[in-house]
Amino acid sequence: MTVEPAVPKEWNRSEGAKRDVLAGGIVVAAILLFVGTGSSVMQSVVRTIAGFGGGTDRVLATMLILNIALILFGWRRYDDLNREIRERTAAEKRARYLADTDPLTGYLNRRALLAQGQALIARAASEHRHVALFLLDLDHFKTVNDIHGHVAGDRVLQIAAERISAILPPSATKARLGGDEFVAMLVFEPAARPDIEALAGQLVTALEEPVPYDARRIRIGCSLGIALATEASATMETLVRQADIAMYHCKDEGRNRYIWFQTGMEMAVQVRNQIENGIREGMPRGEFIPYFEPQVDIASGRLIGFEMLMRWDSPEYGMILPERFIPVAEESGLIGELSLHVIREAMESAKAWDPAVSLAVNISPQQLKDPWFSQKLTKLLVETGFPASQLEVEITESSLFENLPLVRSIVTSLKNQGVSLALDDFGTGYSSLSHLRALPFDRIKIDRSFITAMRGSADAQAIVVAIMRLGESLAMPITAEGVEDEATAIELTRLGCTKGQGWHYGRAMSADDTAAMLAERGLLRAPMLPAGGTEEPLRKTA
Known part of the structure; x- marks a missing residue:
């Protein structure tokens, strides 16, 4: 049997007022009675003490005592009422404060x-x-x-x-x-x-x-x-x-x-909300896909890897570049899930590549604030079967500024799994030398802004030369982004840059186009055969 908890009765102001009026009436009556009988009783008491009277009337004496008791009761009730009013007023004031105030800061809610x-x-x-x-x-x-x-x-x-x-x-x-x-x-x-x-x-x-x-x-x-x-x-x-x-x-x-x-900001917010909703709905539908930008050995022109770039293949708006949706994904907290979703797709495609061809992936600064990021990426490697030795994680320099100890823990864990690490956009962040000393990077990537400005700016060229010399002294190879013509490639070769990427070597391609390129160059893994079996050649059917 279920027992209903007792619910206290709410305070009934009318009933309380009736009791207060009744108590007040009793006290007033007691006072009037005391005035009427008190003088006679007191005179009798005085005469008896002086030896002139025969004693006080017992009835009157009893009435006097009763009057005094009633007056004391009334005074006590009056005092109780005052205390109750003060407590009730304080409680109501406290309740209003709690109802209106944020308890942590003391501000209004x-x-x-x-x-x-x-x-x-x-x-x-x-x-x-x-x-x-x-x-x-x-x-x-x-x-x-x-x-x-x-x-x-x-x-x-x-x-x-x-x-x-x-x-x-x-x-x-x-x-x-x-x-x-x-x-x-x-x-x-x-x-x-x-x-x-x-x-x-x-x-x-x-x-x-x-x-x-x-x-x-x-x-x-x-x-x-x-x-x-x-x-x-x-x-x-x-x-x-x-x-x-x-x-x-x-x-x-x-x-x-x-x-x-x-006023115009409202339209921008509507667009932002559309993008955020599109990200949430598009991930399970497979609309976000990896594209691959070639990375080559500058001296020989040999293909040595690809950098994964994200694309949004929207059925409504077509192919959308990351500049449109990545900032919204970062702001809305979706970047971690989105990035790992596309990296998984990239690993599934890249595990068919020749072991000599590496896969580089960019990591958002928001992901480096996740203490579990290393475990999440390792889980992807295991689930897809992609070799950790073929993976290079690119970390932007500006993302290291906020919490270096956490980043050190993450990158050390990745290094222990065999993953390579590249410091991306070098020269655009803060405390570059301290980061290179504190973290186990394998490669430095020069930001494309310096490479594209190198031919027309002596300052940009001086920065590129300084980074090259720094890489030599630290035994870290250099990758140049934004190589767009032969002259820039020749100059980078002269300066000692080993690896480059940019439009000069090819634009980012879909997974199918990348596989076709690798197949032409004989850079796909041989298909795995069943144990004890032989590969049967494809036959042309009628």
Whole structure:
């Protein structure tokens, strides 16, 4: 038999009021009775003590004692009522605070912001003033939780809230929408827009500063979108949506900045959402496929490998280059799943290649924030049967800046599996020499921007020469990207570059075209035969 839990009765204000009135009436009656009988009883008591009377009337004495008891009861009830009122008032105030406040930062929550913000807009409009709504999103906050833990993430949020409060005026309405999103609303005179922009710039600068935590310094940053309300008809829902659109525009522009909302941004958000939905729906349908760009030995022209590039073969829009969808995949957190999906397809195709032909794959900076990335890639090698010795993982230099210890752990694990490592886009990141010393790279890839500018820029050529000499001193071979003509190839050969890729050697090809090229050059593995069997030649059928 199921026993229903006891549900406490709700406080009935009318019943409580009736009891309070009844108690009050009793006390008033007791006081009147005391006034009426008390004087007579007290006179009798005094006469008896003085020896002039025969004693007090017992009935009157009893009534007096009863009156005193009732008065004491009333006083106690009055005191209890006052205490109950104080406790109830404090409890209601605490409940309102909890209902309206984010417990981690002390800011308003979303519900309270929408209510108070709408009243703020109406009041500002009546005074012919404007309202600016800041929507601030911490950059890479998910990585903080993934790498340092949720306790560290909470501390980062608290520090961010403290920095926001230190910069904004006390009159600003501040709220945390949830996660790592903060909102601030400021009322200002129409001519004071530069002051609003100055505050936004100060917020971006303040949140760029690393957050100290447990002997570490956690780097964040922020993207800040600003929406403007000039009339009472503006709604909080519209303002928050517009500021959110501007904030995502900041992220597309490179983060660590602020941007005012503009009408044209809505179309960009719609396009972004279409791309994100297309990625989610296209992966299981096999729309994302690998293409392969040849890599050759510059001196001999011999084909020695391919770099895998991603393509989106959309049934609606046709072949889409990675520049269109990779940034959206990174921003939406889909890049890890998408990259491994296409790498699997590339390995399935490449396991038919000659062992002398390598496969190079690019790894997104977001994937290097995943502590399990090495295990995921190793799992792909095992499941596809692709030799680890034929795989080269390319890591961009800029992705090493945030968490070098984690990257070191990942690349060391890959090296232990036999995978080769290349430092991609060398010269465009930070602390290049320290990275080459700290991580076990096998190869350096010069960014194509230096190669394409080499013939017309003495500075670019000097950088290429310096990288070549650095590679020689570290015994690391050099790959040049963006080789587009014979003259550049000849110059790179003279400088000692061993490996090149670019339009001069061929554009990226589909898996079928790549297999056809390798077959022409005799660079496909011989087909495997059943044990004890022989390969039967294909016969032409009628």
